[in-house]
Amino acid sequence: xxxxxxxxxxxxxxxxxxxxxxxxxxxxxxxxxxxxxxxxxxxxxxxxxxxxxxxxxxxxxxxxxxxxxxxxxxxxxxxxxxxxxxxxxxxxxxxxxxxxxxxxxxxxxxxxxxxxxxxxxxxxxxxxxxx
Amino acid sequence: xxxxxxxxxxxxxxxxxxxxxxxxxxxxxxxxxxxxxxxxxxxxxxxxxxxxxxxxxxxxxxxxxxxxxxxxxxxxxxxxxxxxxxxxxxxxxxxxxxxxxxxxxxxxxxxxxxxxxxxxxxxxxxxxxxxxxxxxxxxxxxxxxxxxxxxxxxxxxxxxxxxxxxxxxxxxxxxxxxxxxxxxxxxxxxxxxxxxxxxxxxxxxxxxxxxxxxxxxxxxxxxxxxxxxxxxxxxxxxxxxxxxxxxxxxxxxxxxxxxxxxxxxxxxxxxxxxxxxxxxxxxxxxxxxxxxxxxxxxxxxxxxxxxxxxxxxxxxxxxxxxxxxxxxxxxxxxxxxxxxxxxxxxxxxxxxxxxxxxxxxxxxxxxxxxxxxxxxxxxxxxxxxxxxxxxxxxxxxxxxxxxxxxxxxxxxxxxxxxxxxx
Numbered sequence: 001x002x003x004x005x006x007x008x009x010x011x012x013x014x015x016x017x018x019x020x021x022x023x024x025x026x027x028x029x030x031x032x033x034x035x036x037x038x039x040x041x042x043x044x045x046x047x048x049x050x051x052x053x054x055x056x057x058x059x060x061x062x063x064x065x066x067x068x069x070x071x072x073x074x075x076x077x078x079x080x081x082x083x084x085x086x087x088x089x090x091x092x093x094x095x096x097x098x099x100x101x102x103x104x105x106x107x108x109x110x111x112x113x114x115x116x117x118x119x120x121x122x123x124x125x126x127x128x129x130x131x
Numbered sequence: 132x133x134x135x136x137x138x139x140x141x142x143x144x145x146x147x148x149x150x151x152x153x154x155x156x157x158x159x160x161x162x163x164x165x166x167x168x169x170x171x172x173x174x175x176x177x178x179x180x181x182x183x184x185x186x187x188x189x190x191x192x193x194x195x196x197x198x199x200x201x202x203x204x205x206x207x208x209x210x211x212x213x214x215x216x217x218x219x220x221x222x223x224x225x226x227x228x229x230x231x232x233x234x235x236x237x238x239x240x241x242x243x244x245x246x247x248x249x250x251x252x253x254x255x256x257x258x259x260x261x262x263x264x265x266x267x268x269x270x271x272x273x274x275x276x277x278x279x280x281x282x283x284x285x286x287x288x289x290x291x292x293x294x295x296x297x298x299x300x301x302x303x304x305x306x307x308x309x310x311x312x313x314x315x316x317x318x319x320x321x322x323x324x325x326x327x328x329x330x331x332x333x334x335x336x337x338x339x340x341x342x343x344x345x346x347x348x349x350x351x352x353x354x355x356x357x358x359x360x361x362x363x364x365x366x367x368x369x370x371x372x373x374x375x376x377x378x379x380x381x382x383x384x385x386x387x388x389x390x391x392x393x394x395x396x397x398x399x400x401x402x403x404x405x406x407x408x409x410x411x412x413x414x415x416x417x418x419x420x421x422x423x424x425x426x427x428x429x430x431x432x433x434x435x436x437x438x439x440x441x442x443x444x445x446x447x448x449x450x451x452x453x454x455x456x457x458x459x460x461x462x463x464x465x466x467x468x469x470x471x472x473x474x475x476x477x478x479x480x481x482x483x484x485x486x487x488x489x490x491x492x493x494x495x496x497x498x499x500x501x502x503x504x505x506x507x508x509x510x511x512x513x514x515x516x517x518x519x520x521x522x523x524x525x526x527x528x529x530x531x532x533x534x535x536x537x538x539x540x541x542x543x544x545x546x547x548x549x550x551x552x553x
Contacts, residue, residue, distance in 0.1 A: 004165040005165070019376065021373070023185070024373075024516075024517040024520055024521055025520065028185055028186055029186070034520040034521070035520045036421075036519055036520055037418075037516070037519075037520075041520075054346070054347045054376060055347075055376060056375060056376045057270060057372070057373060057375075057376070058270050058373075058517075059180040059268040059269050059270050059273070059286075059287060059288045059289055059292075060180060060183060060185065060288070060289055061288055061289075062288030062289040062290055062291075063181065063183070063185040063186075063188065063189045063288075063289045063290075064185060066188040066189070066192070066289075066290070067185050067186040067187070067188040067189070069188075070186070070187060070188040070191075071186070071188075082347055083165055083166065083167075084376075085162060085165060085166060085285065085286060085287065085288060085291070085305075086286065086287075086288030087288075088162065088165045089162060089287075089288045089289065089290050089291050090288070090289075090290075092158060092161050092162065092290075093158070093188075093192055093290045094188070096154070096157075096158060096195075097188075097191055097192055097195050098191075
């Protein structure tokens with residue numbers, strides 16, 4: 001397990017069936033998934049520990065992530081199986097300018113597969129645990 | 132993992148190059164750590180996506196840099212913004228939102244970026260050469276720079292673009308390095324009919340299919356005609372970067388690091404081989420439309436920004452016809468391209484025919500289009516992908532020829548023969 005961006009979070013897991021582009025895919029004001037082609041379209045990422053295999057799509061995803069952290073409508077944390085710089089950047093910048101980072105983790109496939117939607121997860125310096 | 136810093140990198144971090152360079156370098160190093168870069172490298176240009184307004188955070192960031200006296204160190208171009216400064220009356224959005232968007236644009240110009248306002252910086256006169264290391268954001272520009280120009284940029288997001296421009300440095304990792312530019316997945320299109328391979332509309336559809344199936348690997352496409360045009364490769368890459376995570380592709384016989392399949396894979400075997408059949412292509416095409424009706428309310432072309440060649444083709448397709456009075460017909464392009472196309476005599480006749488040119492921005496990222504209840508037709512897979520979520524419109528994808536025929540009559544026209552031939 002690697003922290004792309006360190007931080008702590010606690011929330012319900014929303015595990016996405018497919019990668020999501022934050023720009024053009026999430027409303028930064030509400031956290032709703034607006035990409036209606038996405039299997040989880042219409043659901044909300046707000047306050048969730050969001051799991052997706054890897055990142056996708058627009059460079060502006062960084063801005064939507066930073067805006068979600070600022071406004072509080074973004075996820076509580078993001079867990080992936082591959083590093084994604086576009087996602088990491090949004091959280092790094094929120095940390096730099098607001099002192100608010102959202103944890104972003106890369107985990108092994110086995111660990112990724114051990115969690116599912118609805119689980120309550122705690123992300124701490126030690127790693128992931130069910131609450 | 133620690134990033135080995137050069138003397139210059141360290142002097143930036145220590146504040147000897149100014150406060151802004153210290154902040155920018157700190158962010159670059161943080162990102163370099165996530166990319167497992169062992170060092171940074173020099174870059175020759177940057178393309179900034181951070182200039183599009185998404186809410187207070189992006190302006191807070193730009194002002195934070197501006198307050199520290201940020202200036203770019205290398206030639207830096209700007210992506211689309213939320214406003215059309217050439218045709219300001221086209222903006223139909225909230226006044227306050229527009230004012231914030233304008234402040235953001237001014238901020239980046241103030242840092243020394245060129246007010247190019249285009250998502251297709253590769254259509255500007257100055258563009259990176261083969262092998263040049265650059266830091267570009269904007270997913271379609273990234274894929275074009277890597278694949279078609281043979282320049283090298285990682286898949287950068289907002290914020291790091293301007294940091295890299297301030298320091299002239301970027302992480303030596305990802306698509307900057309030889310070993311990460313080799314193909315992973317082979318798409319074979321040789322079984323498709325030549326008549327389809329020679330149509331513009333085939334390329335965004337292929338891109339959509341490739342993006343969906345490439346995961347986060349680098350796709351290699353074999354079986355296309357040699358020397359596929361830049362406009363077609365642009366449409367392919369933009370589509371693949373929307374439906375997938377593609378930051379680079381190889382088109383054997385067309386892109387500079389793929390004169391052969393072996394070269395594209397650096398002599399290794401593909402992890403997956405996909406035979407692209409006409410059934411798969413038609414299914415990908417159908418995924419791009421959300422509805423099927425007999426009437427359309429608008430047409431939107433130019434995502435990514437239309438080139439002079441594409442405007443010329445549109446001029447030829449109109450051939451003296453006029454847009455139906457019930458249809459709004461938009462074409463997004465860069466201000467530099469619009470100037471060139473005007474000089475060549477394509478713009479005035481198209482405007483007289485009822486075409487609305489949009490510059491500096493795009494119809495799917497800001498409120499420009501008049502409200503329509505009928506679907507919007509487009510020749511862009513990227514627009515077809517994002518517009519329904521962004522604007523709440525229904526979309527119908529078609530060839531530019533079909534878009535013009537439909538825009539002129541107001542009735543949906545799709546030339547299905549074109550696809551059956553495939």
